Amino acid sequence: MELLAQVLVSGVLLGGLYALMALGLALVWGVLNIVNLSHGALIMLGAYTSYFLFTVWHIDPFVTLPITAVVLFIVGYAIERGILNFVIRGPMFNTLLITFGIEVILTYLAQLWFSADFRAINPTYAGANFAIAGITIPTVQVLVFAIALGLTIAMWLFLLHTRIGRGIRASAQNLVAARLYGVDPKRIYALTFGLGAALAGVTGGLYGTVSQINPYIGGPLTAKSFAIAIIGGLDNPLGVIVGGLVLGIVESLTALYFGSTYRDVASFGVLLLVLILRPSGLLGRTA
Amino acid sequence: MMLRFLFFVAALAASAVAGAQTVTFGASVQLTGPVANTGRYYKDAYDFAIEKINAAGGVKVGSTQQKIALKLLDNQSDVNLSVRQYSQLLSQDKVNFLLGPFASNFVLADSSIAEKSSVPMVQGGGASDEIYTRGYKYIFGTLPAASDYFGSTIDALAKLNPAPKTVALLYADDSFDVSVAKGTRELLKKAGLTTVLDERYSTNASDFSVLLSRIKSGNADVVLVAGHETEVLNFIRQAKSLGVSPKLYSFTVGVPSADFRQALGKDANGASGMTAWLPSTSLKDQWFGDAEAFAKAWKAKFGYDPDYHAAAGVAAVEAFVNAIQNAGSTDPQKVRDALAKVSFDSVYGHIAFNDKGQISLPQIMIQIQDDKVVPIFAGKDFINKLVYPLPPWDKR
Numbered sequence: 001m002e003l004l005a006q007v008l009v010s011g012v013l014l015g016g017l018y019a020l021m022a023l024g025l026a027l028v029w030g031v032l033n034i035v036n037l038s039h040g041a042l043i044m045l046g047a048y049t050s051y052f053l054f055t056v057w058h059i060d061p062f063v064t065l066p067i068t069a070v071v072l073f074i075v076g077y078a079i080e081r082g083i084l085n086f087v088i089r090g091p092m093f094n095t096l097l098i099t100f101g102i103e104v105i106l107t108y109l110a111q112l113w114f115s116a117d118f119r120a121i122n123p124t125y126a127g128a129n130f131a132i133a134g135i136t137i138p139t140v141q142v143l144v145f146a147i148a149l150g151l152t153i154a155m156w157l158f159l160l161h162t163r164i165g166r167g168i169r170a171s172a173q174n175l176v177a178a179r180l181y182g183v184d185p186k187r188i189y190a191l192t193f194g195l196g197a198a199l200a201g202v203t204g205g206l207y208g209t210v211s212q213i214n215p216y217i218g219g220p221l222t223a224k225s226f227a228i229a230i231i232g233g234l235d236n237p238l239g240v241i242v243g244g245l246v247l248g249i250v251e252s253l254t255a256l257y258f259g260s261t262y263r264d265v266a267s268f269g270v271l272l273l274v275l276i277l278r279p280s281g282l283l284g285r286t287a
Numbered sequence: 288m289m290l291r292f293l294f295f296v297a298a299l300a301a302s303a304v305a306g307a308q309t310v311t312f313g314a315s316v317q318l319t320g321p322v323a324n325t326g327r328y329y330k331d332a333y334d335f336a337i338e339k340i341n342a343a344g345g346v347k348v349g350s351t352q353q354k355i356a357l358k359l360l361d362n363q364s365d366v367n368l369s370v371r372q373y374s375q376l377l378s379q380d381k382v383n384f385l386l387g388p389f390a391s392n393f394v395l396a397d398s399s400i401a402e403k404s405s406v407p408m409v410q411g412g413g414a415s416d417e418i419y420t421r422g423y424k425y426i427f428g429t430l431p432a433a434s435d436y437f438g439s440t441i442d443a444l445a446k447l448n449p450a451p452k453t454v455a456l457l458y459a460d461d462s463f464d465v466s467v468a469k470g471t472r473e474l475l476k477k478a479g480l481t482t483v484l485d486e487r488y489s490t491n492a493s494d495f496s497v498l499l500s501r502i503k504s505g506n507a508d509v510v511l512v513a514g515h516e517t518e519v520l521n522f523i524r525q526a527k528s529l530g531v532s533p534k535l536y537s538f539t540v541g542v543p544s545a546d547f548r549q550a551l552g553k554d555a556n557g558a559s560g561m562t563a564w565l566p567s568t569s570l571k572d573q574w575f576g577d578a579e580a581f582a583k584a585w586k587a588k589f590g591y592d593p594d595y596h597a598a599a600g601v602a603a604v605e606a607f608v609n610a611i612q613n614a615g616s617t618d619p620q621k622v623r624d625a626l627a628k629v630s631f632d633s634v635y636g637h638i639a640f641n642d643k644g645q646i647s648l649p650q651i652m653i654q655i656q657d658d659k660v661v662p663i664f665a666g667k668d669f670i671n672k673l674v675y676p677l678p679p680w681d682k683r
Contacts, residue, residue, distance in 0.1 A: 010496035024637035116323035127527030138528035
């Protein structure tokens with residue numbers, strides 16, 4: 001019983017990290033209709049940014065998060081204006097190819113600059129934990145969970161209640177009407193992609209604090225984010241929280257009852273089920 | 288026109304002469320991709336060994352002294368690409384002999400190319416028993432059998448106080464690690480230890496919280512993990528954050544590698560592992576002097592410490608040179624037969640292959656203590672004191 005409770009707690013906390021991972025990807029996908037295959041590489045860049053700020057200037061990884069977010073926002077904004085903007089009206093296949101290309105370039109630049117060494121952001125409190133009723137709870141993961149939840153809700157409020165947020169939603173829903181009302185799609189798209197990259201950067205900083213960093217972590221993270229975005233749905237940022245939690249809990253329970261090698265079978269099984277039963281995601285609007 | 292033709296002939300003749308004076312090795316190694324940080328050991332080992340041997344005059348083939356050349360390709364950590372590259376090295380680049388890639392699953396696939404073309408491959412990157420049980424004649428390896436990786440560790444367990452009783456065995460689902468697990472299971476049975484958890488996980492798994500919780504609830508005294516460096520990093524970090532501290536834990540990878548210790552910092556202390564090689568002065572070598580001098584020269588040249596991958600890679604080159612000199616020829620068949628009979632001392636240890644083509648070397652149990660790799664147990668005796676049982680995380 002205690003084991004089950006411990007595994008459930010781990011699953012929920014893992015779900016928080018998953019949700020944060022997918023948040024930026026879902027935002028860009030929902031608004032620009034681009035499945036950003038370089039999302040994982042941006043997470044990787046964020047992880048390195050926080051890593052160097054921590055090891056070179058000894059800035060606490062949680063304090064570096066806003067800095068990393070700003071750095072990645074600029075990177076994302078530049079990528080959108082400099083590259084993606086030219087193909088934004090192109091077929092989905094083109095944008096997939098371009099973002100894949102960006103992923104490859106970022107990955108290999110990272111190996112050139114940072115080498116393939118494994119690194120970890122390891123402040124003294126990285127392994128801290130506390131116990132409630134015999135269940136061990138890692139402190140940093142709780143913070144990650146709180147940040148994921150906070151950012152998701154902030155994103156939701158931002159989209160609902162600010163002028164730029166409404167512009168972003170309007171562009172996603174009806175571009176022609178949005179333009180007629182004075183929304184500049186070029187600016188909105190670059191802002192959105194920048195925001196997506198900033199969220200990836202925050203994820204990277206936290207990922208490096210709980211896991212490990214090397215130039216090649218991006219691919220699997222993109223795949224996972226993709227699955228979470230589909231499970232949760234793209235209409236609402238809260239969807240990724242649901243998607244992340246479902247995936248985290250399903251994976252953990254599968255590892256407990258069926259064995260660790262079945263984790264991916266289970267997570268992609270859930271993905272298939274969602275695609276068949278609720279194609280627009282668990283929180284998506286049904287057609 | 289005539290002049291140009293003469294130049295052409297002259298160039299041809301020159302290249303023919305140059306060709307006659309070099310022995311070319313071909314290799315496809317992981318220079319980029321997820322295992323690039325281990326792949327680099329092989330590139331650097333091949334380069335360094337060939338540079339040293341050439342500086343000493345090269346390799347003696349019959350009555351001529353020849354230089355060694357290396358054609359090295361980057362397989363991007365992709366098995367399928369490495370197979371194509373080894374075919375290309377033989378068919379297009381016409382290399383004389385093959386040096387291996389890193390990792391058992393790569394060697395498994397790539398050695399088929401060597402076997403099909405009847406060109407010998409010597410590799411220091413794959414230890415899986417599977418490589419040597421296919422009856423291949425052209426594959427030789429300088430890493431000892433995967434099934435015995437935990438051999439010295441399990442021998443040491445019997446002499447510990449308090450004696451550990453229960454063991455958890457975790458392994459990734461690839462050729463090398465499955466091979467390690469298979470061998471370890473038998474060793475554990477012989478040692479009379481109870482296995483409370485025996486579980487396979489997916490390669491590149493990043494979340495070990497469930498396995499760690501099961502280790503805790505199963506009260507495993509000892510945890511043995513056969514996996515990859517990223518997994519071991521995650522395992523140790525999550526063990527700390529979940530407060531799981533078995534009396535001893537040991538890993539097939541990472542512990543001897545410099546970047547592993549650097550990534551974990553203090554948290555690496557206490558982790559055990561094994562290595563078939565330590566840079567000691569007792570290992571004499573024709574080209575490098577001894578292993579300690581080799582390790583120093585390596586650090587000075589490449590800026591990081593060598594581990595057994597590096598030494599095993601150098602040994603692969605030296606095995607070829609010895610075999611070519613003994614055969615007095617670069618005929619693949621003759622060199623293959625000479626490889627089967629080589630027996631010499633190297634920076635890595637004594638090199639001789641059994642009838643399957645694999646080297647036999649004992650594993651030395653090691654542990655990270657105060658950020659350094661300390662040899663713990665070899666043969667039948669402790670060399671240094673093992674930190675055992677490991678203190679709980681909050682007391683470290």
